[in-house]
Structures are given as C-alpha cells and as structure tokens.
Amino acid sequence: MALDKEETGERVLAIAEVLLNEGGMDNLKARTIAEQASISVGSVYNLFSDLDGVHRAVNMRLLDRLGAAGAAAMADLSQRGITDVRQRLLALAGAYVRFVEAHPGSWPALLAFNRRRPTLAEPDAYEARLDQLFEIIAGVLAGGDFDLDADTRRIAARTLWSSVHGIVTSGYAARSVRRQADEIDQQIELLVAVFIRGLERGGTFAHAGTTAS
Amino acid sequence: MALDKEETGERVLAIAEVLLNEGGMDNLKARTIAEQASISVGSVYNLFSDLDGVHRAVNMRLLDRLGAAGAAAMADLSQRGITDVRQRLLALAGAYVRFVEAHPGSWPALLAFNRRRPTLAEPDAYEARLDQLFEIIAGVLAGGDFDLDADTRRIAARTLWSSVHGIVTSGYAARSVRRQADEIDQQIELLVAVFIRGLERGGTFAHAGTTAS
DNA sequence: AGAGGTTTTTGAACGCTGTTCACGAAACCA
C-alpha cells in the first residue's frame, strides 16, 4: 500500500508539523502520527530514526520557509525600488514577526527543541540556514552608508537578528495578544531607529571592554 | 520522619533545581526526586500539585536570584561611584551572562517551560519579577541625559532587555563554547554602544510605521 | 494508658509514552 517511500515521508512530516503547531512538542506522538498517516508505529521508525529525527526534519523545513520569507520580502522591496535601510530592516523584522505568528506552535517547538541537552549532533545544518539569514541582513547594512568593515558588519547583522528574535520571543511569553503586538512593533521600531542612528554616527566599536565588575 | 512540611518542600526544590540544571526538563522525574529526598512519590504530589508545580517553584527562585544579581551589580557600581550609563548597562548585561552561565541547565529549562502550551495559568508572578528587572534598566536610562519621556524609556528598557536576552540565548545555541563567549561579548558591546549613541541623538521615535509590505 | 478520630505517608496500580524486534507478507531477481 506504500505509494513511495519518500512521498510517505513527506506526508509524515506534514502531519508532524500540524501536530507540533497545534499542541507543541508534547503533541508529537508516534502513535498519533502512525494513525493519521495510516501506517504502523514501526513504519515511522523505519522512515526516521527517532521522533527527534522527525522533529529535526520539520525544523529544517521551517528554517527553509523562514529564509524564503526573508528573501521574498527583500525581493518585493527591490521590485518596488525601495532601497532605504530602515524600511528594509523593518520589512525583514516584519517578515519574522509574521512568520512566528503563522507558526504559533511549531516555531516555539523548534526553539524548545534546540534547548535540549545534547546539541552535539549536527547544528551545522541549522547554522547554515541561519547564516543565510545573517547574510541577507548584512547585505542590507552594506547598502547603507555606514562604512563598516566586513567584520563589524557581520557582528552587527547577528546582533540585529538576535535582538529582533529576543523581542519577538520574550514578547510572546507575556499577557494578552493584541496588547503585545503593539508592544512588539514599538520595540522593533525603536530598535531599528536606534540602531541606524547609532551606526550612522560611525566611530570605532571597541571590542575590549570592562564588561562587568 | 518528616522534619517540617515547608523544610521538606525546600529540600525537594533544591533537588529539583540540581536535576534540571544537570539534565534539562527531561531530567525532572518524580521518582528521582522522591528517591533523592528520601520520601515517596506520593509525598511529592502532597507537597506540589504537579511536576509542573515543582518546576514553576524552581523557576520563581531562579527569577528572584536573577533580580538579586542585577540589583547587586548596580549596588556594586554605586558603591564605587560609577554612574556612567554605558558601564552600568554593560554591567547589567554581564550579570545576565554570568547568571546564564551559572545555570546552564535550569535557565534553559525555564525558557522551555514558558513555551509550553497553556500560558493561561499565572504569568503574573513571572511578569512581576521581570518588571523588577525592567525598572532597574529604566532607572539606568533615566540616569543618562537622553531626555526620554517615561513611556519611551519604559519601551527602551524592555527593548534592551529583550535584545540582550536574544543575544545570549541564540548565542548559546551555536557552536563551541569559548568561540561564542567572545561573540556574545562583542554583540552586547555593539548593542549597548549603538543604543546609547542612537538615544543620544534624541529626536522622536515614531510609533506609526510602514512595518512591512 | 487507651480508644477514637484526623492527618499524612506510602507504594502498588493505571494509562500513556517512545522504542524494539521477531515474524510474516510482499517484492524482487534469476
């Protein structure tokens, strides 16, 4: 009754993503997948090594989709002749916010998954997909007249990403829903505005520092 | 053989925190707690409603400790007569970084815990403890000559916190260990420097915005 | 001290989980 081994795998992944999106990590159960895919539990383990393997595969798809969303947002602005750095950064941040809102369960599940003990396996695939995002941001920064060296620009891109990520994730860990959509937007706008102004003033960014006590 | 009901509870919490810190969320098992505390499984449920209840209680202790660390860092600087905004912000960020490093398992467990399905319960206690942190940051910002209205200062404080949080958490989801300690420090220094320069230039921060497409 | 009542502690038992693996069916090849 097996159509194709790969096709069945895709179906399992689609089911798994829905389960994750609806109920978080705890909702990804081998028996539920098997039942919904009309296969046996053992077959799930035939297609994937683990349930973690299923989750990893779903996560890859999510990261790909996020990268595509970012690239699409930039392509859209380019097509409309918009090169303003502020608008481009806000568009990227907006794309991320919409992505998180579109994946209310599976994206938190990805984040929770990455926090689990042995990160020894293959974060390489993860990093590769994230680097793709960093390069988009770095490209936008290169479009402004900040005259940053490549290294500083790389760090600035990662800092921007991490900051937006922090704003969005700690924003969605709080009270209501619409109450914070505003809060998130305000924080992102302040971040981008302050970042651009700060970078415009040029100058050197000391790496050595009295970080603390 | 019970010493005191409350004292036993404290012992359970201490054990639970060690377990979480050593093995993450999956390592918090009722039977392990019972065994290490020399009580029965049922007694654990007599002291706490759930295992989630145990985890929540541990998280409260962690948040209290984090708040104390931030306040202590500020008190230390005050005692040394340091009022420079940059140094104070870097000290706060440094306190957070050290806190995360000191709780390599239990802090990620707290973050993962908050991402789980029903955040309906009592995020009030969480928020209250976080607000305490935001007020510390806002106080530091008030010490600078940025002439921000109270509302903008509040948002700026939350933005700074979220950004540092994002830098630290997405920093520790990557490659080696020392490789990134540098990366995190660089990002934090760039963030703080850019933030101060951006705020110094004053001006209005528009809340309305063409966030995206 | 002892009887009766109340509270706390206990651990066997239940249902659910991820994961395995002998077995039988199906597919493939010559």
Place this chain on the structure above:
DNA sequence: TGGTTTCGTGAACAGCGTTCAAAAACCTCT
C-alpha cells in the same frame, strides 16, 4: 517458480506522571 531480500507490522518492554485505598503516624479527650 523457488529463493532471497526487503519492508511493514503490532505485540511487548521499560519508563513515565499521576492516583488513591490502605497503612502509619499523630493528636485529643476521657
């Protein structure tokens, strides 16, 4: 067609959170 290999199956196992009837401990009053 016969032999071989591959693949899907689901009962079985160990471990999990959680419950709850019974036992133990504790308290109170005569």
